[in-house]
Amino acid sequence: MRKKPILLRHAAQLITLKGTSDQPVTGKKMNDLHIIEDGAVWIEDGIIQMVDTDDNVMKFFCNRLQEAHVLDATGKVVTPGLVDAHTHLVFAGTRENEFDMRLQGKTYMEIMNAGGGIHNTTRATRAATEDELYELAYKRLNRFLQYGVTTLEAKSGYGLTLEHEMKQLRVVKRLNEDHPIDIVSTFMGAHAVPAEYKDDPDVFVDIIVNQMIPEVAKSGLARFNDVFCEHGVFTPEQSERILRAGLEYGLLPKIHADEIEPYQGAELAARLGAVSADHLLRASDEGIKQLADKGVVAVLLPGTAFFLKTKAANGRKMIDQGVAVALSTDRNPGSSPSESLPFIMNLGCLTMGMTPAEVLVATTINAAHAIKQAHRVGSLEKGKAADLVMFDAPNYSYMQYNYAINLVDTVIKAGNILVEKGNLLI
Numbered sequence: 001m002r003k004k005p006i007l008l009r010h011a012a013q014l015i016t017l018k019g020t021s022d023q024p025v026t027g028k029k030m031n032d033l034h035i036i037e038d039g040a041v042w043i044e045d046g047i048i049q050m051v052d053t054d055d056n057v058m059k060f061f062c063n064r065l066q067e068a069h070v071l072d073a074t075g076k077v078v079t080p081g082l083v084d085a086h087t088h089l090v091f092a093g094t095r096e097n098e099f100d101m102r103l104q105g106k107t108y109m110e111i112m113n114a115g116g117g118i119h120n121t122t123r124a125t126r127a128a129t130e131d132e133l134y135e136l137a138y139k140r141l142n143r144f145l146q147y148g149v150t151t152l153e154a155k156s157g158y159g160l161t162l163e164h165e166m167k168q169l170r171v172v173k174r175l176n177e178d179h180p181i182d183i184v185s186t187f188m189g190a191h192a193v194p195a196e197y198k199d200d201p202d203v204f205v206d207i208i209v210n211q212m213i214p215e216v217a218k219s220g221l222a223r224f225n226d227v228f229c230e231h232g233v234f235t236p237e238q239s240e241r242i243l244r245a246g247l248e249y250g251l252l253p254k255i256h257a258d259e260i261e262p263y264q265g266a267e268l269a270a271r272l273g274a275v276s277a278d279h280l281l282r283a284s285d286e287g288i289k290q291l292a293d294k295g296v297v298a299v300l301l302p303g304t305a306f307f308l309k310t311k312a313a314n315g316r317k318m319i320d321q322g323v324a325v326a327l328s329t330d331r332n333p334g335s336s337p338s339e340s341l342p343f344i345m346n347l348g349c350l351t352m353g354m355t356p357a358e359v360l361v362a363t364t365i366n367a368a369h370a371i372k373q374a375h376r377v378g379s380l381e382k383g384k385a386a387d388l389v390m391f392d393a394p395n396y397s398y399m400q401y402n403y404a405i406n407l408v409d410t411v412i413k414a415g416n417i418l419v420e421k422g423n424l425l426i
Contacts, residue, residue: 003415004069006043006386007061009054011073012394014039016051017080017365017379024297024324024369031357033396039078042068043386046415051380069417076409077396079360080380081150081387082341083367086278086299086328089154089175089183090137090168093124095334108308108335109232109260118158118192121333125158125168133171140331141179143339146424148389148408151182153328153371155226157191162212165189169221180413180426184371186254187213187222190234190242205238209245217249223372224275225251229258229265236264243272252372258283259304270294276326276370281305281313288314292322297370300362301330302347308335316353325354326370327362346403356400386415 014036017025040057042050050057061068098111098120111117125133137154144152154172159165169185176183189212190205197204216222225246229239243253252275257265259279266287269277277283277291278299291298298318305312319325327348330336338344341363348359368378376385390410393399399407411419418425 003045004067005064006071006412006415006417007057007065007068008041008043008071008073008078008388008390011036011039011078012075013037013077013396014041014051014380015077015079015360015396016381017361018381020365020379021374021381024295024366025361026322026324027319030319030325030361031355033357033360041078041380041388043412043415046386048380048382048384048386050382071390071410073390075394077391077393077399079389079391080364080378081389081411081413082148082363083371083373083378084144084149084152084328084331084341085276085326085367085370086301086330087152087154088157088330088332089140089152090133090156090171091121091125091158091333092128092133092136093121093333095120098334102308112192113232115195117334119195121158122160122192122194126164130167130171133168134174137171137175138179140339141175141181142424142426145181145411146408146419146422147340147342147406148411149181149339149341150387150389150411150413151184151368151373151377153184153186155186155188156222157188157226160189160192160194162215165212166215166219166221169216169219173221180416180418182377184373185222186224186226187216187251188226190227190239192228192233201234201238205234205241208242213245213249213251217251222251224254226254226256228256229263229268230256230260231263236268239265240268240272243274247272254278258287266291269296275372278328279304279313281310283313288318288321288323291318295324297324297326297366299326299328299367299370300348300352301328301336302351303336303338303344304330306347306351307337312347312351314352315348319354319358324366324369325358325362326366327359328367340406342399342406342408343404346400349400350403356397359400360396386412388412
């Protein structure tokens with residue numbers, strides 16, 4: 001049966017981000033949201049058919065009003081569906097004991113080098129079945145949806161063997177098929193050096209390059225290839241080898257860069273033309289300049305800095321220097337255990353000096369560019385997927401003024417109403 005059209009009417013502010021699909025938004029343009037007051041959207045067959053003032057939309061569709069499902073957005077802000085461009089969605093186990101250790105003074109890298117951290121989650125993920133991983137991740141996706149996220153990226157990286165990395169990627173594929181949220185998959189076999197290769201990490205790099213990447217590419221289970229370029233994990237030289245190997249097999253490069261200390265990660269991302277460089281808490285001035293020059297999207301993760309009690313990335317400086325900035329939850333069990341992208345937007349303002357307009361751009365169209373999805377999501381324009389979020393807020397600044405509060409009222413994904421009055425409908 002054909003779905004009824006949806007007519008969303010009288011939005012106080014309709015954030016369209018019109019005309020941003022071709023290139024990520026940079027500089028002062030990140031404050032231009034292309035707002036329509038008293039806005040309306042006509043949706044049919046899961047696609048946006050018209051975005052304009054309520055008067056203009058009604059001129060075109062008034063004769064079809066009786067057949068439409070009408071949503072009243074009076075007094076509310078409507079945005080594109082939120083896009084989370086960096087998550088570690090599929091994993092087993094929790095690490096609240098490490099949270100206690102960090103509160104007592106242990107650092108993230110100290111815990112990891114002692115066999116905790118990523119290694120802890122790897123053991124739990126290896127022990128879990130595909131069905132167990134699927135059920136755990138499905139629940140996380142439901143929470144993402146209630147926070148307004150309609151598209152996200154999901155990385156492997158908690159298997160660290162071909163068998164278990166493929167297991168994670170198969171779970172991502174199943175979730176993408178079964179859950180309404182669209183999921184873009186990233187292979188991250190280079191998330192950590194397994195304990196069994198601690199004394200000879202180059203052997204593990206050989207395995208990633210010669211065994212894992214070819215099989216992952218052959219399977220079609222991932223679009224991107226990511227590496228944790230950090231002192232004590234993978235060197236810039238090892239990282240470049242891994243990312244170039246991925247490119248040879250059609251896997252586009254992403255990089256966890258300069259999170260703990262300056263380590264030439266941003267420079268490597270620029271040199272390779274990576275789709276994104278993520279974290280960047282300690283990126284050098286030269287690295288930031290090169291990211292801007294090469295058009296690499298900086299995916300910043302203020303929730304991770306907040307949880308690890310460290311200084312956030314300098315989002316203000318990056319934007320002022322022309323870097324395209326996106327924001328993400330970095331949802332993972334060790335350093336950012338949250339699905340609340342709206343809270344990450346709050347942190348973008350409060351800890352990185354971004355404006356309320358900039359964080360909206362960073363979690364919609366720029367995040368879509370960071371995972372090569374801007375042709376279909378990230379802005380409200382005719383012909384794009386009908387992914388929208390209605391916030392119980394009179395204006396977009398109010399959304400950031402109220403921090404750690406979920407103001408999501410309604411979520412529409414591909415023309416389906418999946419959250420209404422804050423309640424999940426699936």
